[in-house]
Each structure stands twice: as C-alpha cells, then as structure tokens.
Amino acid sequence: MAGRTQGAQLDPQCQKEGPLGFSSWVEVDLSALEHNLQTAASRTAASILPILKSDAYGHGAPVVAAFLRGRGCSTLGVSGVEEALDILRWIRADIILLTPPLPSQLPLVVQHGLTATVTTSNLARELNDWAKRSGKRITVHIKVDTGLGRLGAAPQDVPELARLIINASHLKLGGVFTHFSAAARSRRFTLKQLHQLLSLQAELRSGSDLRRVLWHAANSAAFITLPASHLDVVRLGTLLYGQAPLALDGSWNLAQTWQFKTCIIQVRVLPPGHTVGYGLGYRTTRPTRVGVIPVGYSHGLELEPQSSPWRQIKQAAARALIQGSPVFHGSTPLAILGRVSMGLTCLDISGTDLDVGDTVTVHMRRTVVSRQIPRLYYVQGKLKCIFWNHQLFSPQGRRISLKGLF
Ligand SMILES: Cc1ncc(COP(=O)(O)O)c(C=O)c1O
Incomplete structure (x- = not known):
C-alpha cells in the first residue's frame, strides 16, 4: 500500500456516470482503514479503541463498526447514547460512551449494556439504581479532567468517586481516563496531564485491587508524540482515518480512507x-x-x-x-x-x-458531509456495499444486511 494517497482504485465503470446513478457520493476505502489500524497496532503494545464519534468521522458508523469488529476490534468508542444506538441497530458491539449520559438516558444505557463514562457521584448512584432495577451490572469508566477543562471529574474528587463505584452493587469500574488538550503542540502540558493521571493510578492502586481497571489517555496526537501515554488502551480516531494531527516523519505511511466525488x-x-x-x-x-x-x-x-x-x-x-x-x-x-x-x-x-456526468473530487470537512450523501465502501478496490438513506445495499443495488459481510 505504499504511497497510497488517492483513495481506492475503483471499478472503472463507476468513474463516469456515478455508481447506481448517484450524483454525489463518498468513497470509503476500508482496506486503507485496515492498513492504518495495522500501522497503529504495530507501534504499540496497548489495545486500540477505535473512535467512531460523528458518524465515524464522516465515514458512516454502522459499516465502519461492522468492518472494524470483523478485524478484531471488540470494543468501539462513540460520544453519546444516540451514536451507540445508531451502531447497535445494525450490529452487536461493546460500546464505550466517551461523554457522560444524561440522567434521562440511563435506562437506555442499562438496556443496551453500554459502558458509560461517569464524572459525578450523583450520576454513578443513579446509574447503579437503574442497573439494580434491571438486575444488570454496568461497566463504567471515570473521566478525569487533567487540564482540558471540558468534561471530567476534578482529580481530587476521583478517589471518592472510584470508591463509590467499586462499592456499588451493580456497577463495575472498568477504566479511568483523561483526554489531552494539546498533544500535538505542547509536550510539557501533555506530560503534566499524563503525570496527573499516573499519580491518581498510584493512589487508587494503593487502596484497592484495580488490576482489571483500564487506564487510558492517548488520542492520535499523543499516540504519535508520547508513547509513554499509551498505557492500557489508545483511543484513536484521526489516525485510523488516515489523517495526521501533526507532521509525521517518513516512517509513517498512512492510507487515505475517504473521498468525496460528484458529477458535473x-x-x-x-x-x-x-x-x-x-x-x-x-x-x-x-x-x-x-x-x-x-x-x-x-x-x-x-x-x-x-x-x-x-x-x-x-x-x-x-x-x-x-x-x-x-x-x-x-x-x-x-x-x-x-x-x-x-x-x-x-x-x-x-x-x-x-x-x-464526469466526476470531480471535492475536499471537504468529513464530519460535516451530510448523511444524505451515499457512502460507498471498497475493499481492495472493489465496491463491497453502499450505505444510503439509512439502508444498506449490495453493489447491484439489492437491500442487504451487515451480518457476516466482513
Ligand atoms: C475522549 C476522546 N478520546 C479520543 C478521541 C480521538 O481523538 P483523535 O481523533 O485525535 O484520535 C476523541 C475525539 O475527539 C475524544 O473525544
């Protein structure tokens, strides 16, 4: 796959009038996605949690989820409950919500066995109550704010929150994580954030048996700039989708996963x-x-x-x-x-x-390209399926399911 920057090599008949008569479409090269996944995997001992927020960064979350699951990614990360349900409508998957659910969404979290991010004691208690009512045990991850100033519990509140979760009858502490604010820009600040998480780790481990708790921090930028931040799990979006959050040295060879095409x-x-x-x-x-x-x-x-x-x-x-x-x-x-x-x-x-009828390529911000635009999925240059209008089609235009496709 060396030097692959122009997207999939496509079936020639798709180049002129547009596949299935679409006037605009997005081509997603799943082989490129796999290449990027393998590239990342070869550079870390940590597990990779692919991030599929914002409709898998505009690639179409249901198909990307099914493909990645078929390539060994057992757990996927999304922002919120709506995004998780969008995937679960199509396939079964273990999903981590990276933002805390609203109290009104807790029944859905429990019903679908989603792993929830928790940032307050109140939310942990409420989730435990809902889980108890359903007789289920729900895994939660604590998000710690180490400097981004957005979501998360303050570091000094985390030990108490962790104890509450560990002692809750229907919760399981599955992870503790933070999110970096400037991993592409400031090594000093990123290290400060990492050290704050690691000192929490030391403090919590001294009080309880946390052997099965996952610690995670790295996004794509930190994955590249700070291997020490890989810990147990790396949460990768940008990199998997073939984009570099900073200039990469020549040892990297990311493949382009996404192209917008339209006809004149x-x-x-x-x-x-x-x-x-x-x-x-x-x-x-x-x-x-x-x-x-x-x-x-x-x-x-x-x-x-x-x-x-x-x-x-x-x-x-x-x-x-x-x-x-x-x-x-x-x-x-x-x-x-x-x-x-x-x-x-x-x-x-x-x-x-x-x-x-001729085709041109348009560079666009992937995450804002509307879902009305069909997504065409290619594997090794061959059109595999089409996601359009909330439905999945074969290359011949027949309705199909995602089950067993990858
Ligand atoms: C909490 C969290 N972790 C990881 C990521 C993935 O980041 P990136 O796309 O830089 O890999 C995101 C994306 O915004 C995120 O919000």
Missing part, C-alpha cells in the same frame, strides 16, 4: 462579462466553460454562504493564495466561480475536456 450536471460556455452565482460574486473576463456540480454548503462545502462582499473577497483570496480550490479533476484544481450556494457550485472547467 451542466456545462455551458459563458461569454466575457457574464456574472456567475448569487450576489454577482464573479464576472467572467473571457469565454469561460462553466461546469456546475450539485454540491454546496448544505453538503459541507465551505460550510456557510459568504454574506458580505468583504468576506467573499477574503474567501476568494484565501482560495487563490493559501488553500487553492477544494475541487479537483485528477490532480488539477478547478477554480470555484462566485459563491458556493446551498446545493450548487460553479467551476471553471475551461481548458479541460470535462463534460456532463
């Missing part, structure tokens, strides 16, 4: 002096071949409409000077003309042979 739906040649898009945002200076793609800010492109002319100028300058265009034909960037609108964007395709 109309081509016209506009004469010089013709305006393009809302707000007279662009005026042609020469005969210009304009290709329109059915993608706009509602799908995640540039996130919001540019309201003021000043912002448009800044955006255009940023595009020209810094980022270039996010739309590519092969490796050639295609300039966006005028404003990105809700569901359409105009491209300058002068000098190319692009035509209606």
Whole structure:
C-alpha cells in the first residue's frame, strides 16, 4: 500500500456516470482503514479503541463498526447514547460512551449494556439504581479532567468517586481516563496531564485491587508524540482515518480512507462579462466553460454562504493564495466561480475536456458531509456495499444486511 494517497482504485465503470446513478457520493476505502489500524497496532503494545464519534468521522458508523469488529476490534468508542444506538441497530458491539449520559438516558444505557463514562457521584448512584432495577451490572469508566477543562471529574474528587463505584452493587469500574488538550503542540502540558493521571493510578492502586481497571489517555496526537501515554488502551480516531494531527516523519505511511466525488450536471460556455452565482460574486473576463456540480454548503462545502462582499473577497483570496480550490479533476484544481450556494457550485472547467456526468473530487470537512450523501465502501478496490438513506445495499443495488459481510 505504499504511497497510497488517492483513495481506492475503483471499478472503472463507476468513474463516469456515478455508481447506481448517484450524483454525489463518498468513497470509503476500508482496506486503507485496515492498513492504518495495522500501522497503529504495530507501534504499540496497548489495545486500540477505535473512535467512531460523528458518524465515524464522516465515514458512516454502522459499516465502519461492522468492518472494524470483523478485524478484531471488540470494543468501539462513540460520544453519546444516540451514536451507540445508531451502531447497535445494525450490529452487536461493546460500546464505550466517551461523554457522560444524561440522567434521562440511563435506562437506555442499562438496556443496551453500554459502558458509560461517569464524572459525578450523583450520576454513578443513579446509574447503579437503574442497573439494580434491571438486575444488570454496568461497566463504567471515570473521566478525569487533567487540564482540558471540558468534561471530567476534578482529580481530587476521583478517589471518592472510584470508591463509590467499586462499592456499588451493580456497577463495575472498568477504566479511568483523561483526554489531552494539546498533544500535538505542547509536550510539557501533555506530560503534566499524563503525570496527573499516573499519580491518581498510584493512589487508587494503593487502596484497592484495580488490576482489571483500564487506564487510558492517548488520542492520535499523543499516540504519535508520547508513547509513554499509551498505557492500557489508545483511543484513536484521526489516525485510523488516515489523517495526521501533526507532521509525521517518513516512517509513517498512512492510507487515505475517504473521498468525496460528484458529477458535473451542466456545462455551458459563458461569454466575457457574464456574472456567475448569487450576489454577482464573479464576472467572467473571457469565454469561460462553466461546469456546475450539485454540491454546496448544505453538503459541507465551505460550510456557510459568504454574506458580505468583504468576506467573499477574503474567501476568494484565501482560495487563490493559501488553500487553492477544494475541487479537483485528477490532480488539477478547478477554480470555484462566485459563491458556493446551498446545493450548487460553479467551476471553471475551461481548458479541460470535462463534460456532463464526469466526476470531480471535492475536499471537504468529513464530519460535516451530510448523511444524505451515499457512502460507498471498497475493499481492495472493489465496491463491497453502499450505505444510503439509512439502508444498506449490495453493489447491484439489492437491500442487504451487515451480518457476516466482513
Ligand atoms: C475522549 C476522546 N478520546 C479520543 C478521541 C480521538 O481523538 P483523535 O481523533 O485525535 O484520535 C476523541 C475525539 O475527539 C475524544 O473525544
């Protein structure tokens, strides 16, 4: 898989008009995901907890969950109960919630046997009550705030919270963890956070038998920068999905897992002096071949409409000077003309042979690409399944189930 940065090698018939007639779609290369998983596994003795929050970082949580489970990841991490249920609708899996559930969600936590993050004694007591009523034992992890200032119990409150959980009739303390705030930027701060967690570990271990409690802290950035933080479990998202949270040395070879593709739906040649898009945002200076793609800010492109002319100028300058265009034909960037609108964007395709039905690639923030866009899953370059409209399809368009697929 060396040097694989352009995503899956796809079935040729998918390249022109779009698979199954979709006008836009996301291609997820599951073999690339597996490659990244193996790359991470080869660099640590810790267990890997794949993080599937935000619809598996835009890759589609149900299929990614089924695939990773099939590749030996027995436990998966998500943010909250809704995300867990989204996966459990499709497959059975052990799921850790990385944020504390609301009191009103505790019955669901118990019903589905989710592993809950707990940050307060009240929540631990309430969860124990609900678990008792159902005659179940629920595993919990304590989240400690060692500096991020977001979620978590204060370190000095953790020993008491841990004792409460250990002594609760229907809870099991499964883990204690923290989350780093600047692992890509500040080694000093990250080490301080880690040491705080480790001193809690020493303190708690001296009072109780915690041999089966998992300690975890590392996200992708810490995984790379601070191997000492790997502990029992590493919680990896970004890295598994082929993105580096910081510059990597040449020993790394992450594979690209995600690509957004769309088809050109109309081509016209506009004469010089013709305006393009809302707000007279662009005026042609020469005969210009304009290709329109059915993608706009509602799908995640540039996130919001540019309201003021000043912002448009800044955006255009940023595009020209810094980022270039996010739309590519092969490796050639295609300039966006005028404003990105809700569901359409105009491209300058002068000098190319692009035509209606041809495919271009759009770089977008993966986590904001709407779920209405179908996800196409490839294994070793072959289309394996399609997730669209809350349903799973075979490459031939038949409804299928995830059971036994991977
Ligand atoms: C608590 C927690 N752990 C781990 C991760 C994974 O982080 P990364 O994507 O940097 O690997 C996240 C993601 O936001 C998180 O919230």
